[in-house]
Amino acid sequence: MSDENAFKDADEVYEYIGGMFATATKTPSFVEATKGTNLVVLIKQTKPDAAILVDFPGQTVVTGDEALAGKSTVVLRMSSDNANKFWQGKLNFTLAMAQRKVKLDGKRSVALKLLPLTEGLFDTYKQRLKDAGREDLIVA
Amino acid sequence: MATIEHDAFTAERSDHPTPPQHFEAALTDEEFDVLFEKAEELSEYFREIGPEYDQKNTFAFPSIEKFKASDLGRLSVPKRYGGHGGSLLQTSKVVSELSKGDSAITLAYNMHYIMVGMCLGLFSEEQNQYWMGRVAKGELVFGPFSEKRAGFSGLADMTAVPQDGGGWKLYGRKTWGTLCDAATIITTNATITDKDGNLPDSFEERVAAESFFVADFDIDRETLQGDGISIERTWDSLGMHATGTHTVVFDGFYVPESGFVCEWRTGAFGVLEWASLMFASIYLGMQARVLEESRAVLSKKTLGAVFGATVAADVKVSGVGHIIDGVGDMASRYEICRRVLYRTCEEVTGGYDDNWPIELRFPYIGLAKTFIADNVMHMTKHAMSMVGGMSFRRGMIFERLYRDAAASMFQPLNGDQSRTYIGEYLLQPEELED
Numbered sequence: 001m002s003d004e005n006a007f008k009d010a011d012e013v014y015e016y017i018g019g020m021f022a023t024a025t026k027t028p029s030f031v032e033a034t035k036g037t038n039l040v041v042l043i044k045q046t047k048p049d050a051a052i053l054v055d056f057p058g059q060t061v062v063t064g065d066e067a068l069a070g071k072s073t074v075v076l077r078m079s080s081d082n083a084n085k086f087w088q089g090k091l092n093f094t095l096a097m098a099q100r101k102v103k104l105d106g107k108r109s110v111a112l113k114l115l116p117l118t119e120g121l122f123d124t125y126k127q128r129l130k131d132a133g134r135e136d137l138i139v140a
Numbered sequence: 141m142a143t144i145e146h147d148a149f150t151a152e153r154s155d156h157p158t159p160p161q162h163f164e165a166a167l168t169d170e171e172f173d174v175l176f177e178k179a180e181e182l183s184e185y186f187r188e189i190g191p192e193y194d195q196k197n198t199f200a201f202p203s204i205e206k207f208k209a210s211d212l213g214r215l216s217v218p219k220r221y222g223g224h225g226g227s228l229l230q231t232s233k234v235v236s237e238l239s240k241g242d243s244a245i246t247l248a249y250n251m252h253y254i255m256v257g258m259c260l261g262l263f264s265e266e267q268n269q270y271w272m273g274r275v276a277k278g279e280l281v282f283g284p285f286s287e288k289r290a291g292f293s294g295l296a297d298m299t300a301v302p303q304d305g306g307g308w309k310l311y312g313r314k315t316w317g318t319l320c321d322a323a324t325i326i327t328t329n330a331t332i333t334d335k336d337g338n339l340p341d342s343f344e345e346r347v348a349a350e351s352f353f354v355a356d357f358d359i360d361r362e363t364l365q366g367d368g369i370s371i372e373r374t375w376d377s378l379g380m381h382a383t384g385t386h387t388v389v390f391d392g393f394y395v396p397e398s399g400f401v402c403e404w405r406t407g408a409f410g411v412l413e414w415a416s417l418m419f420a421s422i423y424l425g426m427q428a429r430v431l432e433e434s435r436a437v438l439s440k441k442t443l444g445a446v447f448g449a450t451v452a453a454d455v456k457v458s459g460v461g462h463i464i465d466g467v468g469d470m471a472s473r474y475e476i477c478r479r480v481l482y483r484t485c486e487e488v489t490g491g492y493d494d495n496w497p498i499e500l501r502f503p504y505i506g507l508a509k510t511f512i513a514d515n516v517m518h519m520t521k522h523a524m525s526m527v528g529g530m531s532f533r534r535g536m537i538f539e540r541l542y543r544d545a546a547a548s549m550f551q552p553l554n555g556d557q558s559r560t561y562i563g564e565y566l567l568q569p570e571e572l573e574d
Contacts, residue, residue: 046572079574094406095347097499100573107494108501112410 013050042072074106166225183241190242199384222276229485239425244382257414282323284314300330317388326357368393379543420509503561506553513548
């Protein structure tokens with residue numbers, strides 16, 4: 001991968017990362033794991049700017065201004081490059097938090113419900129990139 | 141710039157916090173009273189033997205049998221694993237009571253409570269059933285983590301080399317092996333290497349490879365040798381002599397795959413309240429002892445005729461203004477510290493720490509320890525000043541408390557570290573660091 005941003009615009013972010021969440025929120029294991037929680041995650045990305053609101057119990061994903069206008073219980077901020085690494089399991093979350101590459105706001109008890117779910121998303125995301133012929137985004 | 145919008149008190153009334161799962165808190169007040177009486181008896185015993193082992197500069201070996209007999213070792217182990225199900229606050233109260241008897245001996249057993257608390261939050265259910273089941277039957281657990289290079293903060297230079305048949309062999313030295321003279325279960329951190337023992341090249345990879353392990357600590361207590369592991373009796377310090385905080389040497393110590401717990405840094409920061417609040421409990425107990433000893437001396441001491449800062453024909457110390465104020469100051473500090481510690485335990489147990497920014501949870505919990513540590517050091521110094529030169533003589537309780545209190549500067553978090561965490565958070569820009 002070059003030094004340029006992984007995604008050329010917000011639409012690409014929505015297609016791959018947003019698309020991954022659209023799949024995940026309908027996957028039975030995620031539905032079961034998040035049932036009865038108030039896990040509504042606003043993912044705010046930079047370079048390019050993008051916003052995705054994932055309502056796990058409501059099984060909905062919205063993007064852009066609609067996402068920013070929605071109500072979330074956890075806000076996860078990172079650059080789109082780091083998001084691309086993170087959702088492939090290639091970014092150590094604790095270290096990234098300590099280095100301020102990732103910012104997590106919200107109640108700890110709610111946020112902690114998100115982290116165990118992330119591992120189950122890595123394969124979904126990578127498969128989505130492969131299916132779209134975007135091997136250039138896959139981190140070795 | 142970061143904002144602080146986390147008034148725990150206000151939020152407490154409007155939110156419904158979620159208590160952490162690993163706090164069972166199933167011990168009733170009545171059940172706790174029975175155990176606390178045992179703590180009072182054990183504290184008396186620690187008080188009797190404490191001076192001897194401070195002087196001998198060794199671990200207080202006879203305390204092992206007494207501690208096990210007290211049934212307090214399984215205090216914080218959940219009932220489902222065979223323990224008493226004591227809460228963070230109940231454990232804190234027991235540690236403080238023991239520390240009132242002798243802080244150095246208690247600091248050794250505090251290691252056990254710290255590791256039980258941390259492990260409960262990090263072990264898998266299967267590991268908890270096995271290891272906590274053993275603790276419930278009387279075994280003691282310890283956890284040497286610090287290494288010479290950078291203490292607790294340093295990424296482990298100790299290596300965990302993968303073995304062909306599975307599991308790892310550990311190589312390295314841990315310098316703070318408190319309770320190694322009594323424990324039979326060891327937990328530690330090491331960095332998983334390649335087959336040839338090479339550490340990962342990048343910083344990020346080292347962080348990810350640093351791992352938390354648990355294993356049997358099977359040591360010949362005469363030779364101090366085990367299979368691939370040994371104790372070097374290196375502990376020789378200003379204070380806290382009876383902790384037996386020796387060096388543990390790993391030289392091909394085998395840990396099976398079942399002994400892998402989790403990534404270390406990722407896991408540990410979520411459960412470190414068991415460390416800082418237990419250390420806080422040690423120093424609260426020490427405060428109580430300083431106050432008790434100061435009152436005992438100062439309420440009776442008579443100077444007779446003096447011509448100094450005070451000029452009088454017959455001076456009873458308890459009537460001197462700065463002594464009266466000094467004892468009042470000590471009692472006030474103790475009471476404020478007690479409230480800070482108890483309230484912090486309650487907020488963490490009740491899940492009210494949810495209202496703090498995630499990054500500040502660790503240092504905010506640590507504030508109880510740093511606050512109590514600052515106060516115990518002030519109190520031990522002030523006690524010596526008020527009691528006078530006799531307190532400075534070797535063997536006097538005041539000089540020992542003064543020496544032992546100094547250890548509070550080092551256990552995590554210390555005051556400087558806490559302020560750094562908090563200050564960095566408050567001064568950081570909104571923008572991410574990319």
